[in-house]
Amino acid sequence: MLKKFRIPKIPSILLWLVTPALSFFLLETLTHSVAEDMELPLILLNLVFYYLLYGLILAVSKRSWVSLGLGSLLVMIIGLIDYYVIQFRSVPLYPWDILSVKTAMSVSDNYSYSLDKEAVMIVACFVLLILIGSLTSWKLPLRNRQYHLLSVLSAVLLFTLYGTAVQMPEVHEAVGFYEYHFTPNAFYQMNGFAVSFISNTQYLDVSKPADYSVAKVEEILEPYIEADEQREEGASRPNIIVIMNEAFSDPAVLGEFETNVDYMPFIRGLSENTVKGRLMVSVKGGNTANSEYEFLTGNSMAFLPSGSVPYQQYIRGEMPTVASQLKNLGYETFAMHPYRANGWNRKKVYEYFGFDTSYFKESFTDAPILREYTTDLATYQKIVDIYTSKTPGQPMFVFDVTMQNHSSYSKEYENFKPDVEVTGSDGNAKLLERYLSLIKVSDEAFGQLVGYFSQAEEPTIILMFGDHQPADWVVSPIYRMNGIGDTNSWSESMERYEVPFVIWANYDIDEDAVCREISHDFSEENILSVNYLSTVLFEAAGLPMSPFQKYMKAIIKDYPVLTANMFLDDEGSYFGVNMSQSLPEQLKDYAILNYNHLFDVKHRNDAWYTSPEMP
Missing domain, CATH: 3.40.720.10 (Alkaline Phosphatase, subunit A)
Structure with a gap:
């Protein structure tokens, strides 16, 4: 029944334009209040990530329903993982936590995975976004393989440039980046999940101290x-x-x-x-x-x-x-x-x-x-x-x-x-x-x-x-x-x-x-x-x-x-x-x-x- 109903092209484009912003807001609201904790420059810097994420999926699939459905699903999963990590150990998700998956799974059955009322509402909103997004009908007119490949490479390049920019001190100064890692929850709440997570990837490799020999x-x-x-x-x-x-x-x-x-x-x-x-x-x-x-x-x-x-x-x-x-x-x-x-x-x-x-x-x-x-x-x-x-x-x-x-x-x-x-x-x-x-x-x-x-x-x-x-x-x-x-x-x-x-x-x-x-x-x-x-x-x-x-x-x-x-x-x-x-x-x-x-x-x-x- 749902497959027979498709949202027309123009409303589909409009939905695509608002969904990344909505998914950003929903993910952040799982753990804190965006209005109380984040300043506008950092909100905008985070939004760029979500539009690039949905854009990359759109460039690869050429279909809005894949971009909106899969993109919202990924954001919801990431948000829930961060939510539970904070619940279980009181600090947010870090890039190197990926290396801890085996350890986390070994004790996973000893925790309660219940959600509070607000989190249940947020998950319901994510599910609604996924369902609505999967009904859109907009397609990118990229029939030529060369143009399709170019669009994918462009999206990947923009993602790379964004990741580099998020780690630059000049960008941090421009957006009022909260620099203090010793309060990790405040770090993620004030900078936003995406910006915080990507910024932390620079520490996967440890540089030599100054004057080291x-x-x-x-x-x-x-x-x-x-x-x-x-x-x-x-x-x-x-x-x-x-x-x-x-x-x-x-x-x-x-x-x-x-x-x-x-x-x-x-x-x-x-x-x-x-x-x-x-x-x-x-x-x-x-x-x-x-x-x-x-x-x-x-x-x-x-x-x-x-x-x-x-x-x-x-x-x-x-x-x-x-x-x-x-x-x-x-x-x-x-x-x-x-x-x-x-x-x-x-x-x-x-x-x-x-x-x-x-x-x-x-x-x-x-x-x-x-x-x-x-x-x-x-x-x-x-x-x-x-x-x-x-x-x-x-x-x-x-x-x-x-x-x-x-x-x-x-x-x-x-x-x-x-x-x-x-x-x-x-x-x-x-x-x-x-x-x-x-x-x-x-x-x-x-x-x-x-x-x-x-x-x-x-x-x-x-x-x-x-x-x-x-x-x-x-x-x-x-x-x-x-x-x-x-x-x-x-x-x-x-x-x-x-x-x-x-x-x-x-x-x-x-x-x-x-x-x-x-x-x-x-x-x-x-x-x-x-x-x-x-x-x-x-x-x-x-x-x-x-x-x-x-x-x-x-x-x-x-x-x-x-x-x-x-x-x-x-x-x-x-x-x-x-x-x-x-x-x-x-x-x-x-x-x-x-x-x-x-x-x-x-x-x-x-x-x-x-x-x-x-x-």
Whole structure:
């Protein structure tokens, strides 16, 4: 019936002229208000993309119904993907997320794909656009193949020129481009999805820092290279256990709220041979692998494109890390993650990083499950198994990336009954209560691990930290209870990247010496970013450091926090990190070292990033 009805030529042309603009408006409205967030020059710059997209499809197909139907369908799909990405991890879609499709699919069935009422209306409007567009009858009069080919090539050329222009600083200045990547949602909302996404493609390749050279790297590290550094044979090498706990955080940093029970009593009560503090990370709601990367390498995401994932984009071969460094010191090295090995390309990356053995989901087939994930306690039992089966006196390094607390928190489960209640929330904090109940389970499991090793004969040091906070929609009740409506302000943005860390040992450690490195006059608590954490761990364990770690130990007092979003100086002042901004000289040097460590493999001296071998 519909095939028999075709919209006449002139109305078809008119529909073609308005549909790209309507699709732009609909896509943006899925996530924000165009009228409130975008200025006219940026609206117009985004509209050019949509007209070029529909124009390219028209040039290829020569038919308006293909152009309008397929074009609107593509825009709707892209808009929905961006909508769900924001819902699940609180940041928008980036070009390099294409590389994360396998990881995203591996956990996709654990999320709820419901739409709010406004989103349902927008999808309905898209469907209407697709249906109406498919009824148009306008055809391009291009019967000559040469003219047809010329029209396609012209459309491709215009697309290329547009992509180039969107990345030019002159164009940015002309349209009032919002440059600050550290607030990604604001970046996309103010610049528009198309312009933001295309602008970010320039960061798929990372340029050398200014003044980069191998000679400069040697100059920076020269004061920290000690010839023939030796340690006494048989010197203490404690077992080292590092737990990067999935979504482990204390939401109390976001605002005051009360619960019926303490959700973190064991960690709060730890004091003897313990160092605790505030840890700043580069991600929230997802991209766990970036916290992992910063800890294991000592590099910072500050010098990489916002939203990028080094595990998938940049690591292509062996690289000196904490694992290879400890291996060099005589440790057996183990990595474990009780989920799929292809997530974030971990299986390959762990080999490149120097882990002797890696355990993934197939190694936990009979392990206890909470909700849909292997429990923290099950991974701790695996750690105990490694300890009891190893040769006595042989030091071990275990890096455990847990999965128990992974989102989503929207489903109900027979095997999980939340027992933490948020008082005064009027019943609107179900997701937060489920999340806090999981944190309570993690705290209890950590208590059991510490309890076991408190009785162990071999000296053992344990570090646990969170990889990121949960997504915005989990913690939003805290903001509502504290009367906070805008979470894009500097203070809220900063607090959303804070997680706890705790270092505990079953023997006497010099806690004061460790705290001196990470305490500051402006804060009553220890504070640092995750890139420094392995250096602090080596300090606590009394292990020899690499020249790179000694360099970081020297700058941590001046710049204790350096993440993808901000850096903090020794006066307690926060500054946003911008890819084009001028950094302090010390951080410029750090950027040079990071580039050499990650990218300049040909000219990298691995001895700069690892400790000397034990005699």
